[in-house]
Amino acid sequence: MDSLGKYVLPLIALLWVGLSLPVPAVYAASPPIIFSIADAKDGAITVPDPKTDGAISVTGDGQTPVKVWLYSWWLHRFVVEKDGSVTLEDQHASAQRITMHRVPAVFFIDGAGVLLPSLQPVNISAFSAKSSGGDAPRGGPVLAPALPKPSQPGEIVAVLVRNDTQVDLPSRVVTFGQAFAPGDFPDGDVLEAKTQNGTVAVQADIKARYPDRSVKHAVISLEAPALAHDANVAVMLSARSGTPSGALITPQTILAHGYDLLLRREFPATSGLPDLSVDAASLLESSAADSSITTWLSGPLASEYRVSKRIMPNFRITFDIRATADGGVRTDVIMSNDLAYLFPQPSVYSATVTQSGMATWKSPLLNHRRFQEWHKVFWNRETPMPSVVLDVGYLEKAGAVPDFDLSLGVSRDALRQGLTSVAKAEGEPLGAGPVMRKMATTGGRADIGPTTDWAANYLVSQDSDARTLMLAAADAAGSIPWHVRELDGRIVSALNHPRLFLDPRCKTVDCVPGGFVDPNSGWELDNAHTPDLAYVPYLTTGSHFYLDQLLAEANWIVLCQDPDYRKDATGLLLALSQVRGVAWSLREIANASWIAPDDEPLKAYFQSVFDNNMAALTQTYLVDRAMLPTGAIEGFVENPYDKTTVAPWQQDFLAITMSTQARRGLEPARKFAAWMTNFVAGRFTHGAEGFNPLHGPDYYSAYIDPQTKQPVNTWEKLYNLNFAGKPAPTKLDGTPQSKDDYAAIARAATASLFSVTQQPRALRAFAFLSANAEDMLKAFSNGNAFNINPRFADGHVLQDDEILYPAPGGGRLAAKTAHSMLIGGAGQITLQGMPGVTVMVGGSGATTMIGAKGANYFFAGAGDAAMAGAAGQNYFGLAAGRAQIDLAATDTAVDRIEGFKPGRDHVHLIGSETDLGKIIATGRKAESGSTVLTVGPGHTVEFVGLSPSDVSPAFFD
Numbered sequence: 001m002d003s004l005g006k007y008v009l010p011l012i013a014l015l016w017v018g019l020s021l022p023v024p025a026v027y028a029a030s031p032p033i034i035f036s037i038a039d040a041k042d043g044a045i046t047v048p049d050p051k052t053d054g055a056i057s058v059t060g061d062g063q064t065p066v067k068v069w070l071y072s073w074w075l076h077r078f079v080v081e082k083d084g085s086v087t088l089e090d091q092h093a094s095a096q097r098i099t100m101h102r103v104p105a106v107f108f109i110d111g112a113g114v115l116l117p118s119l120q121p122v123n124i125s126a127f128s129a130k131s132s133g134g135d136a137p138r139g140g141p142v143l144a145p146a147l148p149k150p151s152q153p154g155e156i157v158a159v160l161v162r163n164d165t166q167v168d169l170p171s172r173v174v175t176f177g178q179a180f181a182p183g184d185f186p187d188g189d190v191l192e193a194k195t196q197n198g199t200v201a202v203q204a205d206i207k208a209r210y211p212d213r214s215v216k217h218a219v220i221s222l223e224a225p226a227l228a229h230d231a232n233v234a235v236m237l238s239a240r241s242g243t244p245s246g247a248l249i250t251p252q253t254i255l256a257h258g259y260d261l262l263l264r265r266e267f268p269a270t271s272g273l274p275d276l277s278v279d280a281a282s283l284l285e286s287s288a289a290d291s292s293i294t295t296w297l298s299g300p301l302a303s304e305y306r307v308s309k310r311i312m313p314n315f316r317i318t319f320d321i322r323a324t325a326d327g328g329v330r331t332d333v334i335m336s337n338d339l340a341y342l343f344p345q346p347s348v349y350s351a352t353v354t355q356s357g358m359a360t361w362k363s364p365l366l367n368h369r370r371f372q373e374w375h376k377v378f379w380n381r382e383t384p385m386p387s388v389v390l391d392v393g394y395l396e397k398a399g400a401v402p403d404f405d406l407s408l409g410v411s412r413d414a415l416r417q418g419l420t421s422v423a424k425a426e427g428e429p430l431g432a433g434p435v436m437r438k439m440a441t442t443g444g445r446a447d448i449g450p451t452t453d454w455a456a457n458y459l460v461s462q463d464s465d466a467r468t469l470m471l472a473a474a475d476a477a478g479s480i481p482w483h484v485r486e487l488d489g490r491i492v493s494a495l496n497h498p499r500l501f502l503d504p505r506c507k508t509v510d511c512v513p514g515g516f517v518d519p520n521s522g523w524e525l526d527n528a529h530t531p532d533l534a535y536v537p538y539l540t541t542g543s544h545f546y547l548d549q550l551l552a553e554a555n556w557i558v559l560c561q562d563p564d565y566r567k568d569a570t571g572l573l574l575a576l577s578q579v580r581g582v583a584w585s586l587r588e589i590a591n592a593s594w595i596a597p598d599d600e601p602l603k604a605y606f607q608s609v610f611d612n613n614m615a616a617l618t619q620t621y622l623v624d625r626a627m628l629p630t631g632a633i634e635g636f637v638e639n640p641y642d643k644t645t646v647a648p649w650q651q652d653f654l655a656i657t658m659s660t661q662a663r664r665g666l667e668p669a670r671k672f673a674a675w676m677t678n679f680v681a682g683r684f685t686h687g688a689e690g691f692n693p694l695h696g697p698d699y700y701s702a703y704i705d706p707q708t709k710q711p712v713n714t715w716e717k718l719y720n721l722n723f724a725g726k727p728a729p730t731k732l733d734g735t736p737q738s739k740d741d742y743a744a745i746a747r748a749a750t751a752s753l754f755s756v757t758q759q760p761r762a763l764r765a766f767a768f769l770s771a772n773a774e775d776m777l778k779a780f781s782n783g784n785a786f787n788i789n790p791r792f793a794d795g796h797v798l799q800d801d802e803i804l805y806p807a808p809g810g811g812r813l814a815a816k817t818a819h820s821m822l823i824g825g826a827g828q829i830t831l832q833g834m835p836g837v838t839v840m841v842g843g844s845g846a847t848t849m850i851g852a853k854g855a856n857y858f859f860a861g862a863g864d865a866a867m868a869g870a871a872g873q874n875y876f877g878l879a880a881g882r883a884q885i886d887l888a889a890t891d892t893a894v895d896r897i898e899g900f901k902p903g904r905d906h907v908h909l910i911g912s913e914t915d916l917g918k919i920i921a922t923g924r925k926a927e928s929g930s931t932v933l934t935v936g937p938g939h940t941v942e943f944v945g946l947s948p949s950d951v952s953p954a955f956f957d
Contacts, residue, residue, distance in 0.1 A: 037061045044107065047098060056098045062360050065105035068098060078114070078167040078229075084381035086116050086167060102358070102382060114166050116382065141409035141781055144462035147234060147391045154192075154238040156184045160389035161235060163227035164464055169386055173301050173324035175221045176388040177542035178237070179400035179595070180214070182665070187213035189239040193222055200225065200235065201325075203244070203299040207542075207597040217400075217595050219542030221302035223325070224386055232389075246300025251288040254303075254323045255281060261331050261378065262354040263317060268365070271348065276311060280319045280331060283307045296544050301325045306544060308489055314339045314347075314370075316489060320544050329380040332545050335429075336373035340484040340492045340500075343514045344370045353378055366430055369518045371481035374429030375545050389462040390540060396797060399664040400539055400595075401459060402450050402656070402748075402788045403755055407799035410457045411781040415465040418454070422472045432522075433476035434469065435533065440526040444740035447473065447531035449785030450587065450656050450748070453740075455536035456784035474537035477549040481517055482525065482556035491551060494558050495605045498568035502559040509563055527557055528581035535591040547596065554592035554606055557585045571609035572616055579637050583653035586613060590661050610661075614668040622675055630703060631713025632689075635679030644704040648683060648697065649734075649742045652749035655680045656788070659752035674757045681750050682715065684765035687862075688880050688899065690716025693768055695723055697734025697742035736773035739783045743773050748788040751798075755791035760875045760898070764859045766790055767841045771823045774805055792819065792837045793855070810845060815852075822849075824861055833870075840867075842879070858885075860899075869895055878905055886910060889936030898944035906957045909935055916953040923948040 035058045039045050044067040045058055058066050070090055079087045081099065088098045088106060100106065106114055147158040159176070163169050185191070187209070193202035201223040208216040225233055261280040267273040287293040287307040297304035304322035311317060316339070320332035337347055347368040353361045353376070360378055368374070396403050422434055434454065435447050446453035454473050458466035484492040484502065494500060499510035504517050517525065534549035558571045565575040573585050593606035617637070620626045627634045636651045655676045662670035683696035701722050703711050712718050734742030747769040754762035766789075777800050780787040789798045796819045803821045806813050810827025818836030824843030831840040833852040840849040842861030849858050851870040858867045860879040867876055867883060871891040876883070878899035885905070887895060889912035897907070912919070912935060922934040931951050932942045943951055 033057070035059075035066075037064060040064050045103075056096065057101075058098060058103060059101045060103040061358070062102045063104060065107060066098075066100055066103050067107050069109055071109055078116075080167050080170060080383050084383045086382065116167070116384075142412050142415065142461040142463045142466070143409035144392060144406065144460060145232075145389060147389070148236060150236070152238075154240055156180065156237050156239060157391050157394045158234050158236045159222075159391065160232050161222070161224040161227070161386050162232040162389055163229055163386045165384045165386075166229050167384065168228045169226060169384065171226045171326060172224050172383070172385055173221055173326050173328065174224050174386055174388055175219060175297070175302055175322070175324075175542060176390070177217065177538065177540050178220050178390070179217050179395055179398045179539060181394070181398040182210045182216075183212065183214045184398075185215035185218075185239045187215075188241070190242040190244055191218075191220070192238045192240050193235050194238065195225070195233050195235055197225075201301055202237070203297075203301040205297045205299065205302075205542075208595060208603075209598060216398075217539070219297060221297065221299065221324070222388075223301060227386055244299065248298055248300060249303035249323050249325065251284050251293065251305055254305075254321060254329065255285055257323075257327075257329075258356075259284070259321070259323075259329055259380075260356050261319070261333075263333055263335075264352045264354065265311075265349045266352065267349045278309060278311070278317050280307070280321065280333075283309055283319065284321060296320065297322065304544070310339075310487065312345055313487070314342055314345045315368075316485070327381070328383075331378045332543070333376050333378065334373055334478075334545060334548075335368070336483060336485070337368050337370055338373060338483040338485040339487065340512050341486075344518075355380060363429060368430060369481060369521045370514070371483050371516075372430060372521070373478040373483050375475055375478050376429060387464055387467070392459045392462065393797070395459070395539075396791075397795065399660075401536065402660055402752065403663075403791050403797045404456055404460050404784055405780070405787045405789050405797075405800045406460050407801040408460075408777065408780055408784075408787070410461040410463065410466060410784065414782040415457070415461075415463065415469065418469045419465060422469060428475065430479045431476060432479060433472040435473055435476045435480075435531060436529075437522045438524045439529040439531075440524060441529070444738065445529075445531075446783055446785075447533070448529055448584075449532075449740065450660065450788065451532045451536055451785060453783035453785045455532070456787070458540075459536065460784050460787075471537055471541075473531075474534050474546050474549060477533040477553065478545075479523075480525070480553075481521055481523055483548075483552045484512070484555070484559070491555055491602060492559075493555050493602060493605065494563070494566075494569040494571060495602070499563045500559055501561075501563055502556060503562070525556070525560065527560055527585050528578045530557065530581075530584045530588060532584075532588060532591065535588075535595065539595060547600075550588075550592050551596065551600070551602055554588045555602065557588055558609060569605075570612050573613055574616055574620075575640060578641065579639055579647065579650035580653050582613075582637070583650065583657045586610060586654075587657045587660070589613075590657070590664075590666075594664055610666075611668075614666075614672070617672055618668055622671065627711075629713065630711045632686075632715055633679055633682065633703070633713065633718050635676050635682065637676075645700045645702050647700050648680075649699070649745045651676065651680055652742075652745045655749040656752045659749075659756045662756035670756050673753055674759070677753045677757055677759050677762050680746070680753060681759070681762040681765035683746070684750070684768045685761045685877075686715040689714070691719040692723070692729060693765075694729040694732050694772070695719070696765075696769075697732065697736075697746045698722065699734075699742065732769070732772040736769075737775040737779060739776065739779035740786055743769060744776055744779075744786045747773065747776070748786040751788050751790040755797075758793055760857060760877060760896075763790055763839065763857060764877050767821060767823075767839055767857075767859055770803055770821065771841050771843070777803070794837065796837065798839075806843070818854075824863075842881070869893060876900075884908055887935065887939075887941065889914070889939055891936070892938035893940075895939075895941045896944055897941065900943055900946065900955070902950075902952070902955060907941070907955055909956055912936060916956055919956075920951060920953060923951055 033056045044065050046067045049069045077089050085099055085101045090096045191202050191204040193200050203221040205219040206215050210216050259281045264277045266275045284307050294306040302324045306320050308318040314337055316336045318334040322330040350365050351363040395401050454470040458470045501509045502516045534546045538546035538550050566572050573582050589606050590610050596603040636646050658669045658673040662673050684693040687693050732743055736743040750762050750765040791797045805823045806825040806829050810829035812830045813822050814832040815834040815838050821839040822831040823841050824847040827845045830848040832850045835853045837855045839857040841859045842865045844862045846864045848866045850868045853871045855873045857875045859877045860883055864881040865883045868886040871893050874895045876897045883905040886908045888910045923931045926932050930942050930944045931946050931948045932940050935941050
């Protein structure tokens with residue numbers, strides 16, 4: 001925790017234990033009273049009752065808070081002055097005005113506190129009882145606010161600029177990252193931003209484009225209007241023809257306005273090393289002169305420049321200097337110990353940052369080990385910034401993030417507990433934050449998944465506390481010892497060092513001098529448990545530092561593989577990685593290649609690594625059919641360490657990764673996802689074939705028959721090999737009440753597979769899991785990394801609040817929205833759809849399912865089912881119970897019936913004037929081998945798995 005955190009909690013406790021001052025009765029005018037850091041006592045600058053209506057001025061050091069004699073419940077307001085100071089105006093018992101310069105927090109006599117902006121980022125929300133994510137009560141769910149949807153030509157997506165501080169804010173330039181769907185922001189267009197009051201200035205620094213040259217990812221700078229506290233303004237982003245205009249903010253502009261930041265490194269006296277200072281302004285000036293500067297943002301609203309310098313020489317100091325049109329200057333200070341091909345040097349020191357001659361921040365004594373880096377942000381002013389709420393549904397549409405549920409939100413208590421855990425974690429910089437140092441630690445973890453719980457919680461809530469947690473983990477990524485660079489700052493990769501092996505076991509190939517990973521660092525790296533720490537932070541902030549972290553992790557994932565097995569720069573991951581290692585490694589490499597700037601040299605390389613691995617997987621499993629002997633259960637990747645068992649949950653991990661890349665348009669990933677669907681979804685859809693789906697989320701399953709030494713090839717044999725002689729299950733395996741155990745992982749995998757394949761069996765598997773894990777939805781409020789839902793063909797992502805469960809005893813359950821999933825139960829029940837898309841899931845009791853115009857999915861349960869189709873598309877998935885299917889021949893419809901068993905199941909054709917014999921005669925064989933009948937004008941029925949000779953009039957009644 002930073003120095004502020006050391007005294008905030010003790011100070012709050014002190015104020016609560018009985019300090020009290022009387023309300024003043026009479027005030028006499030007097031000259032202004034001045035307080036400074038010299039008046040600090042017990043960790044705070046104390047401002048007593050001065051018995052005056054005059055002004056009070058307090059000048060702090062940026063770290064020490066102010067303690068005032070006022071009560072928080074008295075009428076008062078905070079005003080941000082033009083110079084960035086904050087004035088507290090009492091409007092209750094006096095006209096007193098306390099103006100505070102360089103003060104991070106003010107505490108009242110009753111113990112309440114308000115954290116003010118400081119020169120360094122301060123965890124404002126950690127001590128605030130007020131929700132910033134909406135109107136959620138304490139402990140209740142935090143939901144992202146609703147945003148306007150595009151309605152006019154050229155409109156793309158809206159954002160919400162929100163003042164979630166406790167002071168009024170002047171107009172400010174805000175900067176954030178934004179992904180776009182293909183074609184939405186065409187090449188040659190410029191971005192336009194409008195509020196309900198008119199156009200506001202906007203700047204787009206384009207980082208990545210799609211093959212059609214439309215914009216994929218950009219860093220957006222927006223001139224937000226002045227906002228009262230708790231106010232917000234919606235801003236619609238549109239694309240229009242035109243060219244960018246306005247004078248650029250140049251390095252010379254920044255220097256001319258008096259930019260002044262100094263970093264000083266101080267070594268213990270026993271080290272014998274001289275202290276070292278680096279002047280950011282001088283480095284900016286010299287780098288601009290010799291063209292060694294890197295431009296990250298460039299425009300009239302915001303420009304950001306990166307300057308770096310090698311010191312010692314293992315260490316590299318980097319300043320990312322961003323200036324905005326409102327006069328703000330932000331400096332990201334980054335200290336890296338990252339030189340790969342040089343023996344380690346002494347690394348114990350403390351660091352101090354000074355701005356305009358005043359100490360802004362001082363670190364504790366740091367033991368900066370090899371291949372680590374730390375990061376701190378400093379502003380030249382005290383005024384806080386408004387936050388930006390993104391349209392996460394649009395990010396999902398663009399394929400930037402998985403299809404997370406956006407209806408349940410995040411528990412405020414979970415966020416509060418997360419902030420507390422971060423506050424108690426190791427001090428920054430070089431701390432681990434919320435991240436697990438021993439990566440190989442097994443079990444459900446907040447940092448393992450398609451992304452982390454912290455990133456997923458931020459996405460679904462757009463809450464500032466959730467953002468704080470996510471960025472704490474992203475900052476901790478700098479502490480992980482996987483940052484390797486050349487002397488000139490370029491990342492050391494297999495592209496230019498194909499034999500490099502970043503592993504403590506490296507002996508005979510290209511090894512870094514002194515070995516990789518200091519055993520005293522506390523970090524134990526493992527690609528099978530690699531967290532995705534920086535992708536979403538970079539996606540949503542556009543921070544150059546977070547891009548560095550994403551690239552560093554993806555690069556290490558390649559280099560940690562033995563070059564003999566990865567085939568040098570080819571980067572193959574399959575030979576030595578567990579299936580989960582393949583899943584998370586491909587996740588990170590694909591994320592880096594998808595979002596990295598187009599001018600980043602490693603972007604194309606990471607894409608080639610992903611392509612090489614996809615080619616190897618495709619050749620092995622889709623072309624050579626390595627798992628063909630497994631017959632009906634084919635669809636899983638072999639474990640190189642144990643070729644007799646399969647871990648279904650690891651296959652689920654890989655299915656999620658493949659589906660995510662398929663959503664981004666990568667066809668090899670889509671084909672592989674379709675192949676995996678047979679096994680991943682099949683564990684939950686083959687009860688009639690002898691595999692009890694309650695065992696679907698199993699931990700490990702043997703698939704080699706110990707007698708024959710050959711793979712089993714039916715679902716019944718797989719079940720008997722693993723569960724024969726055991727009591728039949730009565731509930732779902734895999735801890736269905738958990739947010740991140742095997743059942744939740746399977747649910748996310750089947751949803752992901754359906755979204756990219758539209759295979760009904762994947763949706764049926766998701767429906768089965770949802771029907772048997774209602775408590776899981778409650779658990780997701782604590783972490784959303786696996787709360788991924790299916791996307792229908794019309795683009796709508798099913799939301800958790802659209803999944804409806806039956807009342808005890810059955811009755812009637814009707815859809816309430818145009819997209820719904822209706823769950824049957826043990827009692828007799830009627831499920832009623834409505835126009836749109838309805839998924840109906842039968843239970844163990846008799847179930848009547850009534851479709852409506854649009855798309856209907858009828859999934860029979862163990863009980864008998866009566867199903868009524870409707871105009872549109874109808875899929876009927878039958879099970880062990882008897883089924884009667886009612887179809888109106890006059891409907892314009894495309895029907896598919898799967899699992900039909902003659903003699904048990906029947907089709908009741910309504911309104912047909914055609915002889916059944918003639919209808920049967922229309923039967924034709926589809927490419928799949930199934931039979932398609934025409935039962936009326938514009939109405940076809942497909943019997944899946946049955947040939948034309950199998951179909952007879954007896955099917956109908």
